[in-house]
Amino acid sequence: MTAHPTTSRFKDNAHEALGDDQLQKAMLNVRAGFIDKRAAVAAKLPEFEALRDSARDIKNHTLAHLDLYLERYEQKVIEAGGHVHWARTAEEARQIIIDLCQKSDAKIVTKGKSMISEEIALNAALSKAGITPVETDLGEYIIQLRDEAPSHIIAPAVHLNASQVESDFRRVHTHLDADRDLQEPVQLLTEARQVLRDRFLSADIGITGANFLVAETGSSIIVTNEGNGDLTQTLPKTHIVIASIEKLVPTLEDVSQILRVLARSATGQEMSVYTTFSTGPRRATDVDGPENYHVVLLDNGRSSMLGTDFQDMLRCIRCGACMNHCPVYHAVGGHAYGWVYPGPMGAVLTPTLLGVDKAGHLPNASTFCGRCESVCPVRIPLPKMMRHWREAEFSRHLTPATQRFGLAFWAFFAKRPALYKTLTPWLMSLMHLLGRDKGYLRALPLASGWTDSRDFPTPQGGTFQSQYRKQKSNGRAA
Amino acid sequence: MSARADILSNIRRSLGVTGEEAPRLTNVEQRISTAPRGLSVARSQLPRQGQIDLFKQQAESALASLTELDSYEAVPAAVADYLRSNNLPAALRIGHDPRLDGLDWSATAIDLLHGPSDGQDMAGLNHAFAGVAETGTLVMTASAENPTTINFLPDYALVVLHEKDITGDYESMWANLRQTYGKGTMPRVVNWVTGPSRSGDIEQVILLGAHGPRRLHILMIKD
Numbered sequence: 001m002t003a004h005p006t007t008s009r010f011k012d013n014a015h016e017a018l019g020d021d022q023l024q025k026a027m028l029n030v031r032a033g034f035i036d037k038r039a040a041v042a043a044k045l046p047e048f049e050a051l052r053d054s055a056r057d058i059k060n061h062t063l064a065h066l067d068l069y070l071e072r073y074e075q076k077v078i079e080a081g082g083h084v085h086w087a088r089t090a091e092e093a094r095q096i097i098i099d100l101c102q103k104s105d106a107k108i109v110t111k112g113k114s115m116i117s118e119e120i121a122l123n124a125a126l127s128k129a130g131i132t133p134v135e136t137d138l139g140e141y142i143i144q145l146r147d148e149a150p151s152h153i154i155a156p157a158v159h160l161n162a163s164q165v166e167s168d169f170r171r172v173h174t175h176l177d178a179d180r181d182l183q184e185p186v187q188l189l190t191e192a193r194q195v196l197r198d199r200f201l202s203a204d205i206g207i208t209g210a211n212f213l214v215a216e217t218g219s220s221i222i223v224t225n226e227g228n229g230d231l232t233q234t235l236p237k238t239h240i241v242i243a244s245i246e247k248l249v250p251t252l253e254d255v256s257q258i259l260r261v262l263a264r265s266a267t268g269q270e271m272s273v274y275t276t277f278s279t280g281p282r283r284a285t286d287v288d289g290p291e292n293y294h295v296v297l298l299d300n301g302r303s304s305m306l307g308t309d310f311q312d313m314l315r316c317i318r319c320g321a322c323m324n325h326c327p328v329y330h331a332v333g334g335h336a337y338g339w340v341y342p343g344p345m346g347a348v349l350t351p352t353l354l355g356v357d358k359a360g361h362l363p364n365a366s367t368f369c370g371r372c373e374s375v376c377p378v379r380i381p382l383p384k385m386m387r388h389w390r391e392a393e394f395s396r397h398l399t400p401a402t403q404r405f406g407l408a409f410w411a412f413f414a415k416r417p418a419l420y421k422t423l424t425p426w427l428m429s430l431m432h433l434l435g436r437d438k439g440y441l442r443a444l445p446l447a448s449g450w451t452d453s454r455d456f457p458t459p460q461g462g463t464f465q466s467q468y469r470k471q472k473s474n475g476r477a478a
Numbered sequence: 479m480s481a482r483a484d485i486l487s488n489i490r491r492s493l494g495v496t497g498e499e500a501p502r503l504t505n506v507e508q509r510i511s512t513a514p515r516g517l518s519v520a521r522s523q524l525p526r527q528g529q530i531d532l533f534k535q536q537a538e539s540a541l542a543s544l545t546e547l548d549s550y551e552a553v554p555a556a557v558a559d560y561l562r563s564n565n566l567p568a569a570l571r572i573g574h575d576p577r578l579d580g581l582d583w584s585a586t587a588i589d590l591l592h593g594p595s596d597g598q599d600m601a602g603l604n605h606a607f608a609g610v611a612e613t614g615t616l617v618m619t620a621s622a623e624n625p626t627t628i629n630f631l632p633d634y635a636l637v638v639l640h641e642k643d644i645t646g647d648y649e650s651m652w653a654n655l656r657q658t659y660g661k662g663t664m665p666r667v668v669n670w671v672t673g674p675s676r677s678g679d680i681e682q683v684i685l686l687g688a689h690g691p692r693r694l695h696i697l698m699i700k701d
Contacts, residue, residue, distance in 0.1 A: 138677045157680070197597060226677045250510055251514075273674070279667070307492040
């Protein structure tokens with residue numbers, strides 16, 4: 001679970017994931033479910049690329065003035081009758097929320113989907129304090145039943161198949177008829193709807209995250225498709241919003257620009273079903289809504305990312321497009337990353353939050369194909385930042401000895417061009433011979449880490465240098 | 479030092495600023511007071527009838543259903559029709575909107591229930607603040623007239639929308655909202671609703687009716 005990251009065991013996790021048939025079957029849904037839909041909906045909006053620039057610029061402007069926007073936001077929340085709590089660390093945030101729960105004698109807390117709640121491992125802390133957290137997003141509900149962490153930031157149960165969900169529901173919903181039919185996904189959905197409806201109505205406090213916080217109006221915004229976040233925050237007496245400081249945007253116009261790229265990048269929808277702007281508690285003229293409205297603003301290392309190579313990461317709007325398009329994520333799924341944030345955005349963010357000594361493996365789990373950056377709605381240079389981490393890891397001597405030896409071995413030849421030129425054609429012919437006419441190798445000495453799950457393509461044609469010479473003499477090389 | 483002071487001073491140290499610099503203060507003040515619209519989307523910049531047609535088309539592609547009515551007085555009969563055709567009981571949850579309350583419901587057999595929903599209603603009706611053509615999005619504002627619970631708890635959500643309240647884009651809608659509520663002031667909740675509730679959390683297959691309404695029906699009044 002999130003409280004005990006297994007990020008440092010990324011290599012082992014990835015190995016297990018590659019051999020997990022259920023996972024490999026489920027991961028096919030990511031490719032089919034997200035990539036084509038995003039491409040289709042982006043193609044329908046001629047301004048999509050320009051809106052990505054606009055979204056990037058809005059976030060950059062906000063980060064450059066973050067102190068001032070936070071002050072303005074806080075003032076507006078207070079004017080609307082809400083409360084703002086500041087938390088330097090995960091521990092402080094957990095304590096603030098537990099105190100609020102205990103003050104109102106809360107027993108059951110419903111929760112909308114929140115990655116910050118995962119980051120601070122809130123559920124474990126609530127349970128320990130005798131408060132029952134109930135996740136209400138369907139995917140989050142399923143993984144809570146399984147005592148798992150989300151494997152995707154917007155599709156937390158994407159690693160599972162319907163048959164697994166069915167057996168979890170049969171295991172936990174023992175008050176229902178044991179012979180009921182749960183063959184179809186829609187039957188699973190209906191059952192979760194019924195079970196959770198009672199929880200919504202009986203909860204003492206509702207906790208949601210925030211996709212954005214608006215400085216102009218003091219509003220927190222949630223974006224969902226299910227409506228669970230709205231029931232979570234509307235029905236109980238108290239609504240607590242947990243959000244990190246970089247969620248700020250200046251105005252309603254600014255957030256409207258960003259919303260145009262969020263759903264399109266995330267789920268391939270033109271707009272998510274529910275986008276909710278909440279400002280303070282129930283008014284004198286209201287007949288529903290929470291009587292108390294609290295916002296917990298979490299830093300947890302973000303203020304120290306400003307002004308560094310990693311500032312751009314704070315533009316992230318958590319759409320998940322980078323992982324949806326990542327070949328490494330497709331192969332190993334989200335759990336292999338071992339903590340809260342998987343995929344390329346996790347490979348950059350996790351080392352800043354957990355430390356490069358624990359999470360330095362993650363930026364290495366990249367083919368540097370660049371698809372993540374090419375789809376990022378706020379144009380975060382993810383590959384460049386992963387390279388920064390690799391350099392940091394190498395310079396702090398955290399890279400394994402075999403890798404350092406391999407690099408030194410290669411560098412020895414690379415620095416001696418004559419030797420390199422003599423040896424490479426010879427080595428190529430040998431590998432070509434071993435591969436015969438298949439064009440690939442199934443096994444390679446000292447490289448089983450590669451060949452166990454992939455074939456190694458054998459070199460075709462001449463070396464780069466010989467091909468270059470040949471093409472130059474044919475007048476094709478520039 | 480308090481957590482608040484600590485976080486703000488750490489941000490300022492990282493950015494290399496004090497928080498007192500006049501140009502930064504001016505930037506923020508101007509951004510918030512002028513609220514620049516940013517990039518316009520061509521599809522929303524249509525003549526009036528084009529916006530209305532786009533709203534219908536987009537709402538339906540988000541899987542909402544829609545009926546056009548010639549007058550506000552036609553609402554009760556249209557609601558009765560909808561309930562009947564979906565085999566629903568003749569009962570309707572509404573708030574205290576004088577426009578809806580002022581209608582003659584007596585010709586229908588509908589049992590009107592006033593006030594917020596308690597989760598037991600099959601059908602509820604609210605009056606929308608606006609519709610945004612760009613994505614077929616309804617804009618609902620919280621009040622005693624149109625309680626938020628009615629947008630989310632009933633299985634069938636019905637919404638009345640005046641054609642004249644349709645804007646091309648979100649920004650024009652915000653301009654209208656500021657005129658109604660005042661600059662920098664928001665209703666407690668503004669709900670953008672684009673189609674009925676859904677989830678793709680099981681094997682990435684989209685299923686309707688996750689926690690919110692299973693169906694969304696728009697009654698659009700021609701003006």
